[in-house]
Amino acid sequence: SDRRWPWIVLVPRKPGAREIEHLAPPDRAELLEEIVAAGAVVRAIGAALGRPVEKLNVAALGNRVAQLHVHVVGRRADDAAWPDPVWGVTGGEAYEPEQLALAQAAALPALAGLRRR
Numbered sequence: 191s192d193r194r195w196p197w198i199v200l201v202p203r204k205p206g207a208r209e210i211e212h213l214a215p216p217d218r219a220e221l222l223e224e225i226v227a228a229g230a231v232v233r234a235i236g237a238a239l240g241r242p243v244e245k246l247n248v249a250a251l252g253n254r255v256a257q258l259h260v261h262v263v264g265r266r267a268d269d270a271a272w273p274d275p276v277w278g279v280t281g282g283e284a285y286e287p288e289q290l291a292l293a294q295a296a297a298l299p300a301l302a303g304l305r306r307r
């Protein structure tokens with residue numbers, strides 16, 4: 191994790207799925223709903239840390255890890271990478287213990303929107 195960006199990675203439990211097109215239509219619809227719910231979690235974390243999210247970036251990259259996964263990243267015009275992508279930005283910053291506790295406390299209620307499959 192990197193405290194510069196509230197960030198969630200969703201990994202559909204579909205072995206061998208590498209692309210969204212590999213999901214059946216109902217699973218694709220479910221993934222979209224989970225992306226929206228993850229966005230609410232990311233926004234809750236940003237707000238709790240005093241850095242409200244201005245824009246959500248959603249990406250299904252698979253250049254290094256082939257398994258289908260979707261990144262949901264909170265962005266701000268004053269973040270360390272703006273307006274460029276966060277991918278490959280070096281110098282990750284760890285959460286301070288207090289920040290991590292705030293982020294976790296904000297995420298837990300928001301995570302209710304993500305159902306376990």
